[in-house]
Amino acid sequence: AKSAGSSTTLRLGVFLNLTHAPGLVGIAQGILAKDLAPTKLKVVPFNSGSDASNAMLAGSIDATYIGPGPTVSLFIKSGKVAVVSGATQGGASLVVRTGAGISSPADLKGKRIADPGIGNTQDVALRTYLHRNGLKAKDEGGDVTVVPLEKNSDSVQLMQAKQIDGAWLPEPYPSLLTSMNLATQLLDERSLWPGGQFVTTNLLVSTGYLSAHADVVKKLVKGNVDAIRFIQQNSDRASQIANTELATLGGKSLDPAVLSKAWAEMTFNWDPVASSLRANAEHSKALGYIDSVPSNLLSIYRLEDLNAVLTSIGQPAVQASS
Amino acid sequence: MWRARSAAKQVWPRLAAVLALVAVWQLVYQTGFFDHVVLPSPLQVWGSLRANVADGSIPRAAEASLIRLLIGFAVSVAAGTLAGLAMVASQFIERSFGSLIIGLQSLPSIAWLPLAILWFGLNETAVLFVVVIGSFPSVTLATVNSLRQVPPLLERAGRTLGAKGWRLYRTVIFPAAVPGYVGGLQQGWAFAWRSLMAGELIASGALGLGQLMNASRENLDTPEVLAVMVVIVAIGMIVDLAVFGAFDRRIRTRRGLAVAG
Amino acid sequence: MWRARSAAKQVWPRLAAVLALVAVWQLVYQTGFFDHVVLPSPLQVWGSLRANVADGSIPRAAEASLIRLLIGFAVSVAAGTLAGLAMVASQFIERSFGSLIIGLQSLPSIAWLPLAILWFGLNETAVLFVVVIGSFPSVTLATVNSLRQVPPLLERAGRTLGAKGWRLYRTVIFPAAVPGYVGGLQQGWAFAWRSLMAGELIASGALGLGQLMNASRENLDTPEVLAVMVVIVAIGMIVDLAVFGAFDRRIRTRRGLAVAG
Amino acid sequence: MRPAVTGPDLRLEPSPQAGTAPAKVSLRNVARTYRSARGGKVSACTDVTFDVAPGEFVCLLGPSGCGKSTLLNIIAGLDRPDRGEVLIDGRPVSGPGPDRAVLFQEPALFPWMSVAANVDFALGLAGVPKTERRDRRMFWLGKVHLSRFADAQPHELSGGMRQRAALARALACEPDVLLADEPFAALDAQTREILQRELQRVWVETGKTFVFVTHNVREAAFLADRVLLMSAPPGTLVEEQRITAPRPREFDDPLLAKVVSDVHRHLIKEVEKVVAREIGG
Amino acid sequence: MRPAVTGPDLRLEPSPQAGTAPAKVSLRNVARTYRSARGGKVSACTDVTFDVAPGEFVCLLGPSGCGKSTLLNIIAGLDRPDRGEVLIDGRPVSGPGPDRAVLFQEPALFPWMSVAANVDFALGLAGVPKTERRDRRMFWLGKVHLSRFADAQPHELSGGMRQRAALARALACEPDVLLADEPFAALDAQTREILQRELQRVWVETGKTFVFVTHNVREAAFLADRVLLMSAPPGTLVEEQRITAPRPREFDDPLLAKVVSDVHRHLIKEVEKVVAREIGG
Ligand SMILES: Nc1ncnc2c1ncn2[C@@H]1O[C@H](COP(=O)(O)OP(=O)(O)OP(=O)(O)O)[C@@H](O)[C@H]1O
Ligand SMILES: Nc1ncnc2c1ncn2[C@@H]1O[C@H](COP(=O)(O)OP(=O)(O)OP(=O)(O)O)[C@@H](O)[C@H]1O
Ligand SMILES: [Mg+2]
Ligand SMILES: [Mg+2]
Secondary structure, three states: OOOOOOOOEEEEEEEOOHHHHHHHHHHHOOHHHHHHOOOEEEEEEEOOHHHHHHHHHOOOOOEEEEOHHHHHHHHHHOOOEEEEEEEEEEOEEEEEEOOOOOOOHHHHOOOEEEEOOOOOHHHHHHHHHHHHOOOOEHHHOOOEEEEEEOOOOHHHHHHHOOOOOEEEEEOOHHHHHHHOOOEEEEEEHHHHOHHHOOEEEEEEEEHHHHHHOHHHHHHHHHHHHHHHHHHHHOHHHHHHHHHHHHHHOOOOOOOHHHHHHHHHOEEEOOOOOHHHHHHHHHHHHHOOOOOOOOOOHHHHEOOHHHHHHHHHOOOOOOOOOO | OHHHHHHHHHHHHHHHHHHHHHHHHHHHHHHOOOOOOOOOOHHHHHHHHHHHHHOOHHHHHHHHHHHHHHHHHHHHHHHHHHHHHHHHHOHHHHHHHHHHHHHHHOOOHHHHHHHHHHHHOOOHHHHHHHHHHHHHHHHHHHHHHHHHOOOHHHHHHHHHOOOOHHHHHHHHHHHHHHHHHHHHHHHHHHHHHHHHHHHOOOEOOOOOHHHHHHHHHHOOOHHHHHHHHHHHHHHHHHHHHHHHHHHHHHHHHHHOOOOOO | OHHHHHHHHHHHHHHHHHHHHHHHHHHHHHHOOOOOOOOOOHHHHHHHHHHHHHOOHHHHHHHHHHHHHHHHHHHHHHHHHHHHHHHHHOHHHHHHHHHHHHHHHOOOHHHHHHHHHHHHOOOHHHHHHHHHHHHHHHHHHHHHHHHHOOOHHHHHHHHHOOOOHHHHHHHHHHHHHHHHHHHHHHHHHHHHHHHHHHHOOOOOOOOOHHHHHHHHHHOOOHHHHHHHHHHHHHHHHHHHHHHHHHHHHHHHHHHOOOOOO | OOOOOOOOOOOOOOOHHHOOOOOOEEEEEEEEEEEOOOOOEEEEEEEEEEEEOOOOEEEEEOOOOOOHHHHHHHHHOOOOOOEEEEEEOOEEOOOOOOOEEEEOOOOOOOOOOOHHHHHHHHHHHOOOOHHHHHHHHHHHHHHOOOHHHOOOOHHHOOHHHHHHHHHHHHHHOOOOEEEEEOOOOOOOHHHHHHHHHHHHHHHHHHOOEEEEEOOOHHHHHHHOOEEEEEOOOOEOEEEEEEOOOOOOOOOOOHHHHHHHHHHHHHHHHHHHHHHHHHHHO | OOOOOOOOOOOOOOOHHHOOOOOOEEEEEEEEEEEOOOOOEEEEEEEEEEEEOOOOEEEEEOOOOOOHHHHHHHHHOOOOOOEEEEEEOOEEOOOOOOOEEEEOOOOOOOOOOOHHHHHHHHHHHOOOOHHHHHHHHHHHHHHOOOHHHOOOOHHHOOHHHHHHHHHHHHHHOOOOEEEEEOOOOOOOHHHHHHHHHHHHHHHHHHOOEEEEEOOOHHHHHHHOOEEEEEOOOOEOEEEEEEOOOOOOOOOOOHHHHHHHHHHHHHHHHHHHHHHHHHHHO
8 A cells, every 4th residue: 555654664675686785785774764763663674676666656665675677667657756865886797608719798599698688777778778789689680699588597507508609797796607617708898888887776765755855865875875985985795794694684695705806896886877777778778678768767767865965974965967 | 149148247246246346446556645656547557458468468478378378287186186187096105195195285486497497408398397396286185185084985886886996086986076176277277377377487578467467577567467467367267267167067067066267 | 115216206307407596596586687686596595595494484374375275175176066066067057157157257356455354354254265265166167177078978878877966976976077177176275375475464463475476576675575485486396296196196006097107 | 644545446536535634645647758968868767657645555556667766766756757747745746855765776875984973863864853863873873783782893794784774774764755766675574574564564653745756566566555567668647556455564464465466567568568668679 | 517406405515516517606705894994894795605507597685785796796706706716717816807798786888888888898808899889789689678769878867778778788798707796776677577577588598607696586486497595794695596497487487486485485584683783772
């Protein structure tokens, strides 16, 4: 049922994945709870972006960490969500199977490359990258077979069985594949973006909650920034904490080797890199996944609270435009 | 004439039920209690259905799924029926592998996905494997249960007439079990459908209703999700009416059992 | 004494089947045909099982899942049985809503996840909803099929003795249908399990075997995935042996029907 | 309550009691046609009219397939006539009820109940209080020589024992009307004789109304106030024979011998029609 | 093949033919005890020994529940004795076979086949070539007056019609041994008489071996070479009566009347034991 939420408890969604580390660390260290006090924090772990989106629309969570794909979908479908901060950048790469003979983009021709699913952020990135290198996916009439995965972890078996030659995936899977010596990194997605910045995780709130409990959202934003600062200052410890929290919330901890590799692939920052969201939407449109890029897309960003927090700690403000 | 009238008698209550459901849905929609993105109106779903039928995506997906379903179900029926017969024929098989098969039945299809990929790779065979492994235990169980319902007198009559072994099963026990068996197959059919929907995620490139629904779901395109659901339910109802139902009615009329539906 | 011997007779063929399976598995493992990450050895799985039992994660998850399963299945049995009775009692209900329910049966559990979240939020109730919606159509179908198998003579006898309406169903038709009904419930139980595994993914915080399997899978901990599968199959076999099987044997012995298992 | 005994009498009209005391069971031009699975039609019985007075014992005889079971089912309210009507106490039958117990051609015991539970169940439905049930049940199981099998399940009984159990169940309920379809067919001659005597005694003592289908002409003559004879299928009444021998009767009663041979003669005629049709067609 | 007819004779020993020609069916100290669902034990029959010569017609009589159906099942190979053995042509029975047709107490027609298909199916199993089946089937359905119901489904038949269909199915196969469990119980007196004559004719013409359970003493006397009488349950043989009346026999044969009254007397004794036990316990 619909609700504007309450000011006594904030229901926060978080995906059990390392890319949501600011949330995981914020929860584990009690940073979010402390900043939110006296408002209580209720953590709702979820397994897929679409579940979190539905929960948001159904009013059963007030805020959530979530990837750019569902962020755009939610905005286009309902318009009733706002990004109040970024959380994670980077953390996606194209890895190719050892022995598949791929050492340059041109070698991808005729190969089978996996991604997390049609229309997914990495799918858009992969296809755009192929176009840029004069290639096309088979379903678009080209000769690279794009293999959408049911579960990203299936990439390991598929690579082992030589059923795929490469994969464009979010962490920790690229690290997992390389640390098993199954694959090597061909491309770090960060290298494709200006300043090496593209958003991986946003902090999203429902506009209903935002207008009813602006004060709580403000405290949430502060908590997020504090968590990110904690990570920035204690990178190694934070990685352990996030890893442990994965298990606490019902997921699984990663192997230490994989953890450190994956951790290095990501940047934790509050900047939601609005430009990358926009670029992503444009790429989606170019691929025909969406009909048009909403002209008001950037109005999804409500960064006043974030900038206020940043100012108060002497950090430069971030902008939604540009 | 009589056939037409009887067909109408079969069809209109079903239409009434569907209309009632749609009316309730429209009412709930109009209360505005649920966000319209997550609960679209019947009209929106109808629009999405029409669009998806018009551009061929639903017909193509439905065709692909149905072909998989038919192949997978046929294999399940063959394998399940044989396994069921073996279980009834031998108490040892029943107690050993039979019990194992029943244990397997509780495993969700997703548990089989990794194994399917491992054994068959990302292809049709893997999807079919998931369908078969998901529905043949149910067919086995249905076979066993229906065979066990056979009145002992009929079996004895068959044996004294000289039927034995496989022939006894084929000509006496199995025909006697048919009414229960058909009912059981309906369950197997449902298991096959559900497993197919999971199996189609293996290679989401595999065109099909399961894949379509999943893509729409990821895309938060609820009208499309519901449109696919409508198609699945409609196929289910049609198959129930035209295949299982019709077959069941025929058997029951011939044997003088209670007829309904 | 007799009981113990008969229990042993029930148990050892099952053990034999399990051992045979493990032996084949070990052989396949030793060929090295499949990478050991994706197909671990029985010993590795046993190790993972022991570790997960020792640290309490499997017992806790199993307990949570079983409680959900029992509640969900109980609701399904109640709802499905009533729906089935209504369908048998009224041809109109049978043809209208009955057919709809059967159509619903083919819908995969994932189709219900968005609706469950919408109606109940990310919580236990949503999981239970998925279990119930996934298994009650099967119970309904089983009820209808078993009621239809009742020999007309028994119904007539009951009616002439003065039983009618609900009492006739309760005291005559339903008891007469019990052997088929129990077999059908087994199918409903399997549907409940499978739906539960899907439902537990709704809220990954929801401790349970489905969630555990999902997490292990995501983490590529194949031994653990298999350990969870072993637990699910084991629970399935135990329930089959101790609940459905035992009940079935008791009924059949009492009525002089074919007994097996 | 007992109908006036008037002497041998042959008529196809409703018996005279119908005019004075209202008939207990009354059939008016009853006909029943079955639609067969192949689509054809089979007329089971046609234009059957008769009355059974309260407390009367009527036996129905006729060649196999002439519609006796069909008629019994219609009186029981389990089946509806296509034409005509059936009245119980002057009211049209709308369905089965515990006022009319039925003994089916096959013993319809409930397989999930012991013999005792089968009887108790029926007693419960007939409204007999719990405290009385045990005695009633033991009494009637004794009458059919099944005391030692009270706790047995039906499948553990022989064919004849099952029939006897069903008989005990029906009689224990003391219904107003007992409709019986060859209840003694599966019994040996001696057991049969014992139960026939028992049934006669019950009837004399309780004054219930009996409609009894049998193939045994001697049985009919021994038990009945009136024997109704049906024609070759499609069945209709062709003969009515009133039996005035005093009760309790004995099997060697010379009055009965005459009835037996009369009925036999008529029955032969009907069966010969069936045979002729077989040979002709 | 016909056993020498020697005159009325009473013995409990195997009949003398057993020594000369090998017996067709031979029971040696057969006993069968059922374990009941409640855990108790019921002895159905005990220490039953008799021989049936090839081509002999034996009738088995006894009070209800004395183990007649049990014995028939054992001879058919559907059930095993707990003690003793059953030999067919000197070889132990290992299971049922088409050499021994069985007519069950209830007509066991297959409900998914028409009457004709039921007969054809049996003929097929008996190895009768397709071309012959139609004629054989029509012939036998005519004999039991069911020609017009050849295409009907079993549930469309009356009780007696079903029994007749089952009889036609069994006879059409012309088995070496026919084991029949009260096949005529559900028939009216006249149809019964017709079929009894028919059966007698079949037996005389084909020289098959018959073991026939019946409750009708007159029927037994009319049909049998030898009547075996069983005791009150647990059943065992108590009487053997050879019937020498020449064939074809008539029902009013005075020789038969003597047999009937003899058997009756013995039967009464056995049934009285059952009654005494009821009253005692
Ligand atoms: N399946 C069974 N379980 C337990 N007891 C049984 C079973 N079948 C038969 N009996 C018992 O065995 C005895 C003999 O049964 P059987 O059917 O052979 O008798 P019968 O002589 O054919 O009687 P009837 O003339 O009534 O048909 C009976 O006392 C019966 O209770
Ligand atoms: N369900 C049915 N469908 C079609 N025909 C039927 C059905 N039931 C009975 N009949 C036909 O109706 C006729 C009368 O049947 P019914 O059972 O009343 O005979 P009956 O007098 O009881 O015979 P019997 O003495 O053999 O028991 C028979 O010809 C039979 O074929
Ligand atoms: Mg009848
Ligand atoms: Mg018997």
